[in-house]
Amino acid sequence: MRALITGITGQDGGHLAELLHAKGYEVYGLVHGQHNPKRHAVESEFPFVTLLEGDVTDQTSLVRAVEASQPDELYNLAAISHVGYSFKNPALTAEVTGKGVLNVLEAVRIARLTDTTRLYQASTSEMFGGLDYNRPARGYNETSLFHPRSPYGAAKLYGHSIAKNYRESYGMFVSCGILFNHEGERRGVEFVTRKITSAAARIACGLQDHVELGDLWPKRDWGYAGDYVRGMWQMLQHDEPDDFVLASGETRTVEQFVAAAFSEVGIDDWRPFVRQSPALLRPAQVDILLGDASKAHDELGWRREVDFPGLVQRMVQHDLRLHGGHDVRHRRPRSRTLVGGAA
Template sequence: MQVMTPQKVALVTGITGQDGKHLSTFLHDKGYLVYGFIRGQNNPRRAELEASHPFVKMIEGDLTDPTSIVQALEVANPDEVYNLGAISHVGYSFKNPSLTAEVTGKGVLNVLESVRITGRAEKTRIYQASTSEMFGGLDYNRPGTGYNEDSLFHPRSPYGVAKLYGHWTAKNYRESYGMFVSCGILFNHEGEHRGVEFVTRKITHAVARIKYGLQEYVELGDLWPKRDWGYAGDFVKGMWLMLQHTEPDDFVLATGETHSIEDFLALAFAEIGESDWRPYVRQNPAFMRPAEVDILLGDPSKAERVLGWHREVDFPTLVSRMVQHDLARVGVATEASRG
């Protein structure tokens, strides 16, 4: 008689965001039962997620409310928790630093403590979404091959500071209570599910609208910062691999190469046949940050060696995929409006 393997269960916070959507699809395809921890009160993103990811079981709660996290753990009884929930926009964190600290920083503590006090410290493996923004982009802090797991931290935004609090809290729970908590120090990763408030999706969405004559230009902040941009679909596989490893640890996920916002603009406008992006871009001081990170370059060699993780989508393909996605969406909407 064939013995059935029990279905694994995952609880994902921040499931309405880019990574949450990619990750829930990835886990579902692997046979997981996926629960999504989602803020209630008529969350505007809920209907969209229910339509695109009908397999996700929703549990309402808030990372600032430990009681709701405990209740979610009792309902889902997860084998794995992926804590992706955060105030994740760097620019927004300067405008709302207190809220960023409560959600992005203390929310990590609330998740970890809820797992511990409900007696799941030995059963449940936890992924904590750390970030390259913790490094701060300072030259003295970056080896020639890019930031790695041993690089010093120097965050330059309320978001980076809050994420660093969560990162060190996760490490503390790992060391103090023997909990399986792995931190993914992820460099910039983009894709079709990225919100339009983020610069990459703001660009590709604007390119599509310019193509269809719906707007004339896009307003941006500084164009010179360089980022290590990868594809979110590749990165969520790395999250999963961290929790399948024999020991909890910290891992950098990155591509090992950087590109400027100008590079992104050039490729994006080339997708609609425009060789010069400059006539379509205006710089607006309102989008410039009090402290900017010049360059973020990651060294993913540990994840490649230990986890067998490798990125599959290169930078030009990433930009092309995002532009084509937005061209299709805007095109459908435009045709519908013309009736």
């Protein structure tokens, strides 16, 4: 089996490459540009991946990559994936996260692989928007109404819709994974969860004295990325292409994530170490995202293996090892009174 992963340099790309390699796949990864700063990291961590140069905004390069790899499975993970960044660069987000999906689909069609390549499209819970009128009691599922509240969510909704259109118009095997928040030790520090765990570890090690965050009240359905990429693979092993929600079915606030991360390093009162920054507040915030993965449970047999405490512990311990803080539970960082603690 041969698989092509766009977005190979991201969190999910790394987990997926590892999973597919363990299953005996020949793995190809698409990297943007000759001098991509993340290329060396991918080559070092995943020497078994054959890297192909290309860009989801460049149709010609995509066709070349598809023709070179001849994938049995194509996982489209490429995106401008940071919600906050999408407000600052909505046009680029639309081009990469939205139209990029169309370009990937067209590349498979132009290469005449529509009958042989199964394609996974990375959709997102951000398409739902978290508003009261469209929020089911048990959480969002595959039939829930969409109401994106960010350029990222809107671009993803276009990608989700065009993927379904190609499934119906051309008979392509295209499955869309509507994944709720999934984190892990490979998450970039620009994302709030890794920003929190990295800060907790660094504060415990005496390397920084505070962390700046935005709103602490939003609720998210958090799971472990390794569990969720296994679900991606399961979707492409299913008899028919379809849409599937992957979620834990429970929510925590950002504040609860902060408390759990600081507790992991032995800090019971996190408030003196957290500042709330107005610069990090979003023009439109999603209040709550809760998913219902019943369909994936029933049809794919998918289950998460890492619970919320295990997720936080895994991330914090990784960051402690990164900063040499193996014995931080026996130390207490110097407390400072900072402005703006919890929201």
